[in-house]
Structures are given as C-alpha cells and as structure tokens.
Amino acid sequence: MRKLAAALAFAVFGFGAGSASAEPAAYPHKVVTLVTHSSPGGGSDIFLREMVKHLGKYINATFIVENVSGGSGARAMSRLATSKPDGSVFYAITPTYIYTSLLSKPPHTYRDLQPLAIVFADPEVLYTRADGPYQSVKDLIDHARKARGRFGAANPASLERQAAERLKAVAKVNAAVVSHEGGGDLMINVLNGTLDAGVGEIQELRAQLAGKKVRLLGVFTEQRLADFPDLPTVKEQGFDVVVHKFRGLAGPKGLPADVIAVWEKALPQLLADPEYKKVYGQESLIVDFRGSAQATELVNGFATEAEAFLKEAGVIK
Amino acid sequence: METLSQVVSMLFGTPLIPAALIGLVWGVIGGAMPGLSASVTMALVLPFTYALDPMSAIVLLASVYIGAEYGGSIPAILIRTPGTNSAAATVIDGFELKKQGRAGEALGISLWSGVVGSLFGLAMLIVFTEPLSRFALAFKPMSYCALGVLGLSIIASLSGGSLLKGLAAALVGMMIATIGIDPLSGVNRFTFDLPDLLGGVKPIMVMIGLFAVAELMRQSGGVDLATQAATSVRIVFPSFPMMKRLAKPQGIGCGVGLVEGLLPGGGGSVAAFFSYNEAKRWSRHPEEFGKGSVEGVAAPEAANNTVASSSLIPLLSFGIPGSNSAAVLLGGLLIHGLIPGPRLFEQNGDVVMGLYVGSFVATLAQIPIGLLILPLCMWLVNRPRHVLAAFVFMLVLSGVYSINGSYLDIAMVMSFGLIGWLMLKNDYPFLPAVLGVVLGPIVESNYRRSLLLSGGEHSIFLEDPIAVGFLITAALFIGFSLYRERRDALARKKEKEVNANA
C-alpha cells in the first residue's frame, strides 16, 4: 500500500513537472534517489521532501526520497559510497555525517563521498527564557563571571555543543555545558530556569517564539538573519564564535562533470522559485548556495575544525 | 450548543471518521509487529499525511498512536512478544493467562483497559491541558534522577523471591544501557567502533530477546504442550463484576500514565511497569500477580493508553513532546505549518477540536475493531506448534531487522534470547533486567546533569522538592520490601521448624 501510494504520488508529481512552464534540464537518469539518514518527519527528511516537490521543474527526472536510518548516518554513507557515481543517487548532508565519521569507525566516511552542493545554512541561536534576567550575550557572560554559568546543548559532541564550548572559551568563563537527549529536553530546562541559556536551531524554537516563551540572545552566524533583523550576532556582541550548520547534497566519489553542471545550474533556479522560497522562508533557513568545488572546501574545512575540537577535548584520539 | 453543532458537522462534514478508523487499524497492525514501536508506526504513515488537510492528518496520526499502544498487547498476550516497549509489562500476566487457556479473557481485559485509559487521558487533555503543562515544566534533572531511582526501587518487589538475582539482572540491564555515545561527554562507551552501536541498544531489542526468543528456545523440541491446549477463539469481554474488580488497577494505571505522559523521556514503558507494581501492591490478590492476574493486564494497558493521550498535553501547550511518538506527531504538525503552543488553540482551534473529536472516535472504535481483529489473531496462534514457532521466529527476525536494517541487531537479539534462556534455567527474573535497561540511562544522565549544574554539590537534590519527595518514597519502598523479605524468610524458617518438630 505504501509503495503503491508512493508510485501514485510520483505519477501525479511527474505530470505536474511536465506541465511546468520552464523547460527542465535534460538529465542522464529517469529516477534519482535522494537518501537521508533521518527517519520520516526528521529534519533532513522534511528538507528533501519539500525540495523534491519543486525540483522536477528544473531537472527532468523523478526524485525519490529514501530513508536509510541507523548508525547516525553511517548506513547512509555506506549506501552512497557503494553506489555508482553516475548521478542517480545523492545524500542529504548535514554536520551529522562528519561527526559520525569522526566519532566512530564506520566502514565508509565523509572522505568517501563528494559534496555536490551546499544549499542552506541552519542558523544556530543562543536563547533564554522570556521572563529571565538576561537581555544580551553580555548579561549572560557577566552572570557566568560572578557565579557558575549554566549553558545547555541538545546533544553531546554536536555542533551546538561545540558552539557553547567555544563561547565559554572565548569569554573565558567557568560555565557548565550540559548536554541533553534532544531539543525538547533542553527546552524544558531552559524554560524552568534550570539553565541560563541554550543553543539550538531556530526551527526548533518556533513554537516558543510564537508563544513568546523564549528570548533570542544572539545568532552564531556571520551576518544577521533576514527575518530577525533586530537580533545581533554573537560575534558583534564581542564574542567571536561563528558556527556553520550546512545543508546540502553529496554523491559517491567521482561524479561526472555534466551531472555536476546540471545541478549547479538547477539549484540556484530552484532557490529563486517563488513557491519554494515561500516554504524555506518560513523555516528561517539562510540561502547559502555553493557549487561542488566550494562545497568540498567547506565540508573539509568543517571536518578539520570539528576534528580539532574533538581531539582537543579528548573525545577522540 | 454551538460546540455540539460544530462537533456534529465535523463528524459528518469532514473525513474525520475515516481518518480515525484507518489510523486505528494501521496502528493496531503496526503496534502488533514486534520491533515496530508506536513511533515507527506513526513515522511510516507520516509521508501520506503530507497530502491530507491538516485536521485529517493530525487525527490520523493520533489514531495510529492510540491503535499502536493497544496493538502492542496482542502479541504480548498471545506469543509472549511485546509488540511495543510499553507492552512489556503486559507480557507477564497476559501470557500466563494465555497458558491457562484464558487468552480470550486477557485480550478482552486489555481491550477494555485500553479504552478506559484512552478515555481518561483524553478527558485530561481536553479539560486540564493548562495546569498539567505547568506541572511538566516543574521537572528538573534532579527530579528525573529521583524518579528513576524510585523506579529502580521496585526491583526488589519484581524479583520474585531472590533479591540477589534480581539485583544482578538489573545491573546487567543497566550495563547494556551504557553502550553507545555517552549522553554527557560524547565519548564512545563499549561501541567497539561499530557505527550501529553509536545510538545504543534499543530497549525493545532486549525485551524481544528476553521474552520472545527465550520463550521460543525454552519450548523448542515441543517440550511444552501447554500452548497446544485447545482454546476457543472467542473474545471474552469483561463482565460487570469483572469491570468493578478492574476499576482499581485501571485507576492506578490512569494516574501513573497521566504523570509519565507529561514528562519527556519516561514514556509508556516506565508507566506500564510502575502501574503494574502499584497494582500489585494495592491489590487484594497480590499472590496472583505473575501467575495470571487479570489486574496485572489491566493496569499496564490502561497506563500505556493514557500516555498516548497525556503526552499530547506538553506537545500541544508548548511544543515539547512527552514521548517519541508525540515527537512524530510534532513533525506532522510542523509539516502542515501548525506551530504548537498557546496560539495553536486560538489560531487553529478547529484543528485542536478535530483532534479531540477524532481521538474520541478512535478510542471508541477500538472495541469493534478489536473484536474483529482479535479472533483472527487467536486463530493464528492456534495453529500447530511447529508452524506457530516458525512464524513467530520469522516475525521476530523481520521486526528486528526493520528497526535499523542491521544484521548486528538480529545477532544481538539472538544473544539476548540465549541469555534469557540461561536466566530461565537458573531462575533469574527478567523484569529487573528490562527495568534496568529503561531506567539506567535516566538515572545516570540526570544525576550527572544535576552535579554538573551544581558544580559537584549533592545538596542540589535537597533544593528540589520533587526530588526529595521521590527519594523519600523510594527509601520507604526499599525498606518495606526488605522488611517483607525478612518476615517471609523468618516465616518459612519457623514453618520448617514446626514441620521438623511435628
């Protein structure tokens, strides 16, 4: 029934793609599989499914989302690394795949894959409870200078944790960085005042922002966010901490140049699509398009930094 | 009056009833498959909801949740395989009843208790969302740690005679739970560099191994003919006097389920064990527990179905899911652009209303759907023993593989089966081990979180009134169990002496 319904949805979807006004670019494959390590409803899964809805207008192929969960991305990496590098299969990458490569010894790592493009950056923010005493990052750090600061991150050995640890190091304060089992857990401890502040993605905070339960203190990006123009970055408040949570696609190593060219042309068009814009605009995603060469550079740089962080902390040898 | 007409137009003017029914059936089937937890069953249906209108989508997901929590009890009773984590406590007395040829009665009780639990949870959701959500916020890491300790304190009474063996089983269970990424520092513990172990060993694998695989092994070669007793396929719905007897364990289950559902992390399995233990403590027939007690089925089943509704309270009021399944529902809400929180009730009041009505429909529909599905299930388990064994074995293999798509998981579950068989042979109780797997991480990570917050001062526990209350209760429980153990031992000794003198 599931497969049947999926096939039906693709048939309908393919029809829609055919009737789009712009001519989609020719592509060497009829069906392209986009793999994600998140289960249905998870972050990357939603990212792919929203993208797939509009991608057919720009690339002449049918796109299927495949959930290969388990092993925190290790299984998805193996699925990719053992596929042919012909442009028929890609993997939705986030920093998770680098952390998994570094933290364990999976049979295939990020080094076995070739980044195709970076599409978005998810902004990471520092937030506190709305009725709490802190109005800025400075207030928070001042408090941590006097007493023991209490920061929270959703997961151990994650980008959020890295951001909190670096803030602590840059500000030279003694603070506890408490990691949790996911964002919900963390949120409760920020809301009930157990923690001074937490680091999280802006999408996870939408419910609390709408209900005015949390206050954003700063964002860990280079520039301010378009939909939060009044929110200063952590950097401009005097603490030089910038993290880059990327979202993009990668394929097996050795992707043909013509395939890369099609995607590098289609993705900017997709990002400019007004309907798609409406979708990702709601999510506060930052458009951060980079082609394959630049994406590879970014990913490698990220990995080097993360590895240094984890080694310095003694998490890995 | 306005509300009433709104409800009526919803029932007949929108696809709410079909959504509730489809969701319920899907949930019962998914929940009955070992390995497919309620959250996975919901996640599987999630992609379909993209195309539905928001209200039908949410009703569908909520109904799947209700169905799955109920469905998990079917294999628990019939083939000693908990379909979901939270059905593990139902296995104990449910399967005993089945062995006594009272499967129809056990299934009827679990169905009825599920309906009672769902109705209670739903009523709490509709009436007390606001005050209850504030209660959920009051829980700090110290409170969670103490809650875990309180849970572990019931090990003594679940050990069935041998406290040392019970403790050993619990410790091994907690050891299994330390596998994976350390929740605080992020270093690997006992993962042997295998990526499949990074996320740890799922409690359901331990449960399937210890309960289902060990049972298959024990019965191998046809030693046990008890399952062959010709049983009728009729479902026995509880009679009125029976309903009265079940009211107390169900009440306990509802209360425990309400609290656990409000708290992230606990979830249905903790609620089920807790209510099982409490039902035993307050029962007039505690001696029947573990030997086929109807109350031992009613309490956990009422509890896990209550959780299915009460975990929606923190979800709807501030977007914090009380269980994994509620997290999938959150995904469903977000996909349809619905942001949970106080404003959901103002801006999307119709969706919330639809959720209430749809859940109500699904709850009541459990009875006719259960009565339709159950005889089929009972017919299935009355097949010749070798056929049944083969199918249960295959069901376990398929279910376990589907969790992560990993052969390592199959190997692990088989090893747990072997351990379980050895435990059976040497009279080690299973329940403490399962409890250890579930509660170990809660105690450890929240203990460490608390000390991290205080900079190593244990006094932080005394500053949290909830933690103090739980710890005192835990101390009382342990003291009481030790006292009873001592008293029983003395009584046995005396009896022996009397017999020797006679």
Add this chain to the structure above:
Amino acid sequence: MAGGAALLALAIVYLIGASNIPHSTLSDEVGARGMPYLLGVLLALVASGIIAKAAFASAPAQSSEEEDNASFSRVVGLLGCAALFIGVSWLAGYIAASAVTLFAVMVYEGGRPGLRTVAIAIGGALFFWLTFVLFLGVQQPVGKLFGG
C-alpha cells in the same frame, strides 16, 4: 553457583572495558566512566554474594523446578536458523530467506518435511513480504544475487 561465577566474570570483563573508555575534557564531575565503574563493582559484589549463598546453602537449590526447558543443543539449533536467515537473505533477499527459514524452523520443531510444509513456508514468506515490505513499507534485506 555457575551463574554467579559467570556474572563475576562478566563484571570483571566489563570493568576492564570501562577502564578503556576515553577521558574527555568535555566531561563532568562524574565522568563517562563513573557509572560503568559503579555498575561493575556492584555486580561483582552481588555475584560474590550469589556464589557465597550457593556455597553455604547446604542443600543444592531445589530441583523440583519442572524440567520444561529445552536442552542447550536445541537452543543452538535455533540460533543456527537465525544464522541461516542472515546468510540466505544476504545472498538471495528477503522472500527466499523467509521461505527457507520458515521451512527450517518448522522441520526443526517437528513438522514433516513434506509438500505441505513447503507450501506453508512459501505462502508464509509471501505473507511476510506483503505485510512488511509492501504494506508497512519498512526496510528488509536485499540480496546480492537478484535484489529484493
């Protein structure tokens, strides 16, 4: 007695494993090793208690326990069936593996290896494929030889 000894051995192996957990500066007051050490030591104590109790109890544990437990060799056979499933599914995919495993377990559990059993095995395999792959749509093994 044997159980106690096995538990003691497990506790020691576990403690050795715990001492190999890396130390991290991201860690807290208790550390990643704290709980494992505690569990290991406690289990060692409990195991010693079990051994002591068995040694001091004059009469061996009552063997009045009804002997309805299968022998170890039978258990190994079942484990073999699981290994068979892994091997066949890796090679030839889910449906073939289900049929072979169903047949093997049925015969192992005393079914007659006739046509009827073969038919049930094949029918059962199709039933499992329908339920898990087609209806529920969850992942199941894909064979090296000819896929699904």
